[in-house]
Amino acid sequence: MNIFNRIKQLCGGKTREEVPFKILFAEFKKSLELNNQILDLIADANDKLSGDYIFDEQYIQSTCRQLTDLIRQLIVTINHLTDQKYTDLYTSFHKIEEEIEALLRGQALNQVKDLILPYNEVSRDLADSVGGKNAHIGEIGSLLDLRIPAGFAITTAAFALFLDENNLRDRILAIRRRWQDCEIAVDDASRQIRQAIMSGEVPKKLKDEMLAAATYISSQYTETTPCFAVRSSAIGEDEISSFAGQYLSRLNIPLDEIPQAYKEVIASLYSPEAMEYRLMMDFRSHEIMMAVACQLMIPARASGVLYTYDPVRPEQETMVISSAWGLGEPIVSGEVPTDTFILDRRPPHEVREMRIVRKDETMVLRGCGGLAIDGVAEEQRTEPSLKSEQLHDLARAGMQLEKYFKRPQDIEFAIDPRDQVIILQSRQLQLQQARAPRACDLSGLGGKYRILLRGRGTAAMEGIATGPAWVYTEGRDLADFPMGGILVARHATPQLARVIHRATGFITDVGSTTGHLATVAREFRVPALFNTENGTEVIEDGREITLDTECLTIYEGIVQELQYYAIQEEPIEEMYEYRLLRRVLKKIEPLNLTDPEADNFTPEGCRTYHDLTRFVHEKAVETIIDLNFYHAHHKSTQAGQLLWDYPLDLILIDVGGGISGEHEKGIRPEQITCVPMQALLRGMSYPGIWDMAPAGVDFSSFMSSLTRTSSVRSTSPEDVGRNLAVVSAEYTNINFRLGYHFTVIDAYVSDNILDNHIYFRFSGGVTETVRRDRRTRLLAKILSHYDFLCELHGDIVVARLKRMDKGRMLHRLFLLGLLVGFTRQLDVKMVSESTIDTFFEEIRTIMEKEHGRE
Amino acid sequence: MEENKTSILILDDEPIVSKRLKPSLEKKGYEVEAFTTSKEALERIEERQFDIVVTDLKMEGVDGMQFLTRVKEKYPDTEVIVITGFATMATAKESFNKGVFDFLAKPFKLGEIADVIARAEARKKGGK
Numbered sequence: 001m002n003i004f005n006r007i008k009q010l011c012g013g014k015t016r017e018e019v020p021f022k023i024l025f026a027e028f029k030k031s032l033e034l035n036n037q038i039l040d041l042i043a044d045a046n047d048k049l050s051g052d053y054i055f056d057e058q059y060i061q062s063t064c065r066q067l068t069d070l071i072r073q074l075i076v077t078i079n080h081l082t083d084q085k086y087t088d089l090y091t092s093f094h095k096i097e098e099e100i101e102a103l104l105r106g107q108a109l110n111q112v113k114d115l116i117l118p119y120n121e122v123s124r125d126l127a128d129s130v131g132g133k134n135a136h137i138g139e140i141g142s143l144l145d146l147r148i149p150a151g152f153a154i155t156t157a158a159f160a161l162f163l164d165e166n167n168l169r170d171r172i173l174a175i176r177r178r179w180q181d182c183e184i185a186v187d188d189a190s191r192q193i194r195q196a197i198m199s200g201e202v203p204k205k206l207k208d209e210m211l212a213a214a215t216y217i218s219s220q221y222t223e224t225t226p227c228f229a230v231r232s233s234a235i236g237e238d239e240i241s242s243f244a245g246q247y248l249s250r251l252n253i254p255l256d257e258i259p260q261a262y263k264e265v266i267a268s269l270y271s272p273e274a275m276e277y278r279l280m281m282d283f284r285s286h287e288i289m290m291a292v293a294c295q296l297m298i299p300a301r302a303s304g305v306l307y308t309y310d311p312v313r314p315e316q317e318t319m320v321i322s323s324a325w326g327l328g329e330p331i332v333s334g335e336v337p338t339d340t341f342i343l344d345r346r347p348p349h350e351v352r353e354m355r356i357v358r359k360d361e362t363m364v365l366r367g368c369g370g371l372a373i374d375g376v377a378e379e380q381r382t383e384p385s386l387k388s389e390q391l392h393d394l395a396r397a398g399m400q401l402e403k404y405f406k407r408p409q410d411i412e413f414a415i416d417p418r419d420q421v422i423i424l425q426s427r428q429l430q431l432q433q434a435r436a437p438r439a440c441d442l443s444g445l446g447g448k449y450r451i452l453l454r455g456r457g458t459a460a461m462e463g464i465a466t467g468p469a470w471v472y473t474e475g476r477d478l479a480d481f482p483m484g485g486i487l488v489a490r491h492a493t494p495q496l497a498r499v500i501h502r503a504t505g506f507i508t509d510v511g512s513t514t515g516h517l518a519t520v521a522r523e524f525r526v527p528a529l530f531n532t533e534n535g536t537e538v539i540e541d542g543r544e545i546t547l548d549t550e551c552l553t554i555y556e557g558i559v560q561e562l563q564y565y566a567i568q569e570e571p572i573e574e575m576y577e578y579r580l581l582r583r584v585l586k587k588i589e590p591l592n593l594t595d596p597e598a599d600n601f602t603p604e605g606c607r608t609y610h611d612l613t614r615f616v617h618e619k620a621v622e623t624i625i626d627l628n629f630y631h632a633h634h635k636s637t638q639a640g641q642l643l644w645d646y647p648l649d650l651i652l653i654d655v656g657g658g659i660s661g662e663h664e665k666g667i668r669p670e671q672i673t674c675v676p677m678q679a680l681l682r683g684m685s686y687p688g689i690w691d692m693a694p695a696g697v698d699f700s701s702f703m704s705s706l707t708r709t710s711s712v713r714s715t716s717p718e719d720v721g722r723n724l725a726v727v728s729a730e731y732t733n734i735n736f737r738l739g740y741h742f743t744v745i746d747a748y749v750s751d752n753i754l755d756n757h758i759y760f761r762f763s764g765g766v767t768e769t770v771r772r773d774r775r776t777r778l779l780a781k782i783l784s785h786y787d788f789l790c791e792l793h794g795d796i797v798v799a800r801l802k803r804m805d806k807g808r809m810l811h812r813l814f815l816l817g818l819l820v821g822f823t824r825q826l827d828v829k830m831v832s833e834s835t836i837d838t839f840f841e842e843i844r845t846i847m848e849k850e851h852g853r854e
Numbered sequence: 855m856e857e858n859k860t861s862i863l864i865l866d867d868e869p870i871v872s873k874r875l876k877p878s879l880e881k882k883g884y885e886v887e888a889f890t891t892s893k894e895a896l897e898r899i900e901e902r903q904f905d906i907v908v909t910d911l912k913m914e915g916v917d918g919m920q921f922l923t924r925v926k927e928k929y930p931d932t933e934v935i936v937i938t939g940f941a942t943m944a945t946a947k948e949s950f951n952k953g954v955f956d957f958l959a960k961p962f963k964l965g966e967i968a969d970v971i972a973r974a975e976a977r978k979k980g981g982k
Contacts, residue, residue: 048961054875055961056868058939439876443883458965550878550964569877577870 021637021655024624025726027081029733031620032744034074036761036798038613041067042589043793047514048581049522051462051572052549060581064100067588071097071609078616082623086616088603093612096587103583115158116209122153125582129155131233131291133425140423143524144404145501146397147422150221151295152213153233158206159266159289166200172270180279186272194267202259210262210294214255217296227252227297227368230261232268234290247274247290251329252297254368266290298422299365300414302385303328304338307429308345308398309408314431314564317345318352319398323385325376326362328414328424336361339385347484349395356384386415393421396483401426403484403504404525406463406571437561450556452538452545456531457507459549460492460518463527464566465505466558471541472496474833486547488539491777491833492517492530495770500524505547507535507554512792516773525573529554617742621735625651625724640667646685646821650723652677658727674727676747676758679810680734683817686846736820743820749809756802756809760788760816763796774830779819781836782843786812811851818843859885860975863904865895865921866937871910878964879971892921903929906974908967911938911945919948926953933974937962 045063048055075089112129122130122138130138134153141148163169172193179189202210218226232247248268250261268274269290278288304323310316322331322338330336342353359376366372386394394413401409401423410429414422446454470481472489481487481499489496492511497520506521511530521528529535529549539545539554546559555562572578588609593601596618606612640663642650652659652667658674659667669685672678683689725734730750736743746759762779779797780790788799801812822843829835862884864872872888879886887904889895895909899921907925911918922934936949939960946957955977956970 052963052965053961054871054937054964054967056866056870056939058868059961062939439878439880440885442881548881551881552965570873572874575870575873 021653024081025655025733027077028620028624029746031074031077031081031616032735034070034077035613035617038067038070038074038609039796040793041070042585042610043514043796045581045585046519046589049573049578049585050460050513050518051578052459052513055577055581057577057580060577060584061104064104064584064588067609068097068100071612074613074616078620078623081620086603086619089606089612089615092603092606096607096609096612100584100587103580103587112155113157114155115161115206116213117153117155118213119148119151119153125579125586128235129153129157129291131156131235131293132427133231133233134291134293135233136426137293137423140401140404140426144400146400147420149229149295149298149422149424150217151228151293152217154206154210154262154292154294156235156289156291159291161203161206162200162266165203166196168196168200171196176275179275186275190270190272190275193270197267197270198263200263202262207259210258211255214258214294218255221296227254227365228258228261229253229293229295229297230258230265231293231295232265232290233293234269235287247271249329251327252365252369252371257369258294262292262294265292297365298414298416300327300422301325301417301419302390302415303331304386304413305332306394306398306411306413307408308402308411309429309431310342311408311429311431314408318342319345319349319395321386321391321394324359324362325380325385326364326374327371328412329371330361330363330373332412336363341384341386341391343391343395345395345399347396347399347482349392349399351388351391354384356382358382359385387419390415390419390421397421397423399484400501402567406525407567437565439565442561442565445555445559445561446553449546449559451553452556453532453535453552453554455552456533457529457535457549457552458511458513458531459552460506460511460513460528460530461521461526462549462572463505463525464549464562465527465547466563467504467544469507469539469541469543469545471536471539486545488535488541490536492528493770493833494520494773500526506530507532507539507547509533509535514793522573525571621724621737624653624726638663640664642666643668644681644685648684648723650725653724653726655726655728657729658732672727673729674732675730675810676749676813677725677727677732677734679749679813680732680745680747680817680820683814683819684821686818686821689818689821689846745813745816745820747809747813749806749813751806753803753805756804756806758788758799758801758809758812758816760799761796762819771830774833774836778830778836778839781840782815782819785840785844786815786847788812811847814850815843815847818846859883860906860978861885861904862887862906862908862971863895863898864888864908865892865918866890866908866910868910871937874964875908875967879968882968884971892918895921896924899925899928904932905978906933906935906971908935908937908971911936911949912940919945919952922949922954923952931978933978935967935970935974937967 041063071093075093078086078089112126117126117130119138119141122134123142124135124139127135130153137148138153140146175189175192178184179186214228229249229251230253231249234247248265250264253261269288302323302325304321307320310318310320321341321343324331324336324338331338337357337359339357340355341351344350344352358381360381361373362376364372364374398409398411401411405426405428408429408431409426411426412424414424416422465486467484467486468482469488470485472478472487478495478498481502483502484504485502486505486507487496487499487503488507490509492506492508492515494516496506497517500520503526505526506517506528508530509532511517513530518528518530527547527549529547529552535554543556544558546555546557546562548562590608591610591614592607593605593611593614595601601615603615606615638654638659640652640659642648642652643666658677659671660673661671663671669681672681723736725732731748732745734743734745742763744761747757749756776792776797780792783790783799787804788801791798862879864875864886866872867890869890872890876886876888887898889898907922909918909922918936922936925932925934933955934953935956935958936954937958937960938945949957955974958967958970
């Protein structure tokens, strides 16, 4: 709708002008209050994923319902405020609410509707749609920096589509019934079902998507043969080992034969063995599904299997690698003799034993479309099939996978023509000896091992970690951080997340469990203990240590009892409640609407509760400005734009005694009679604070985009200023959006101490998380120093102050002015840790100069 | 050796509570038994005394209040710690009237309950 229509609508209706500003403003403030409650609740829910809390399903349900309730109120509020302009929000809201409710009821376990999912979009949470094999390999490729085959998953939705379009469900069911009623033998039933599947047509949509995905992958890897492996990735296959061998894999399939191979693979779901197994296990029809993995074929030089523990002698602390030349199929099935390498589990993973056998035959690709058994070149027959670098890379990959999945791993790999290690599959390895200690055997460890630290710290991610300590000090290069090390640092700064792929643990003296590093540690499941106070002092660089976050204990040396205990225990993040919380948070926490100018910044574009919250906040501020500035309907209010030397587009709305004199052409600072606003502007305009100088060539355009919320090109009021201050003689409520920073200040200052309050909330920023985190800590340091009660939720800073005398309140509003003016540049200027102290001192000096020591 | 250990009974119908709490407390050197139904827990209480009892209040088909009342009747010196997701002032007050040592609202941190248990243990030892 263009602006003229909007004005017409706003002026034409009699409704808006009759609503007193007081009521609208109360609605507006309510929306802010709801906004804050929602964001805090979301941050707290994420914190529960640290594993440090005991929570149950009840908690997840009540949190979701609380959020749902708050969001509903928020939408009601914005519609009151805008005369029902955003009723479309209800549609998006109900959709999200329904999805969350379905998850809470245990339904729709992440069943996707996509037929095809590329590996970079696949994770374990999608196992119900893509099968275990795809889910694991996708997660390895996207979260750990290991190589996996290029490929995509064909989902259970594709399987369902295939059955439906070919009307196969009833036919299969009928055949199964006849078999179960003993009318036909299992072999007959199996053959009939497989024939029915093979005579079906792959639906056109599915075929097109398969071929498009495969063609895209081929185009990315032109130097290799564009042939594919089409493998089963059945639901639950990796968990039920007796199932794994039952299904078909088709290798070296040319692109145009993929649909045919797909049918063959899904038909193998009905092998006689699998059918009998499912009958025994009482599988229901809707549980019999298959997803399929389609991977670019790797013309492997060598292939093999790695066990991260020797399954029969785990106490040897070794890993075992078996390998031979060529493709892996005959190696995995034990058809050819293999070389065996025994390596130390601990870095640098020395080779303890090597048994090289004579390898006469190998399986190779025969052009595109076939396989052949070939003779091995004479000189290679007695050569080791793996080079020492490859052994080392494999060992590192193995430890990484074990650390990530928190279980000993059984890994299939290939060595590609460029001698690189490719991970084909990783699953849990069953150790033969149940020799892990029980929890109650662990209480006496303190007598056996030296304790470096106990009873201090907060677990940002639960778990047990062992490895060499690497103490980070400023200036030390994180690139030198060793594989398998435990990072020990003063602050839990986001930049430390750079070593996430190599670290087995994090320990910091100071840190927030809702900060970026904590979130990353949770995502990558790396145990992390923050706030140990003096970890950096008591832990010696280079020493091996063991971290147990649950007991808040750090031991000197490797505590093997804990190590064995850890791989035996079910990782907490695998527990149902954790999985459920992660699932519902996906519908709640992500923010897709980051740019108010973007096309998706609409009610329909809202896909999560966070999106809805963000959208409403933006529109609430915009509405108050629109109604009171561009169309001054309220006789009780006056509005105008601040005329200032600084590039701040601020709309002031006076609800009583906040502005004096005439203001048709704008409001000059000296016309402001609102006491708290005066103090704030004095701070914001303090010499040097509002840095007008260009901040360096690369930042100049960036900075200019920050300083003006309006675009100079445009005169449309909708694009102009979203900075709003509602003022009266003693009160102000301010909403700033300076670029991507959001600041809310609500202050009342009078002679009555009991009524005085200041509320300050700051969030956002476009620079990388490291500097944002420094800014957050700087703000918290300054505000706490000046008596504010500070709360940090991620990079949101909330500060409150109450019941102080007028003079001190105004000093603090001056301070907030300094900070608002200053923080515009802070993100980009906070280039090192030491800047926190420098800026803190700078601000304190100004404060003392202005107001003296308090 | 078991004689010296402080014994703890946990009752909560949500399995995750015992699953997380039991090993965590065992690692700290406590002897722990965990139950998800009050029937089993009541039977166990008739057989032996525990130094500390940790119980939920509102459970499906179970009344934690009845359970803790029985515990305090039979063993007045057993310290009872209540954990619950539906904390109201009324229930808190009622449990304190029954002689409950402390009251924790779910969700709580492992460290928080460990502290409460340590305090209960100290009081018990001091009282002897």
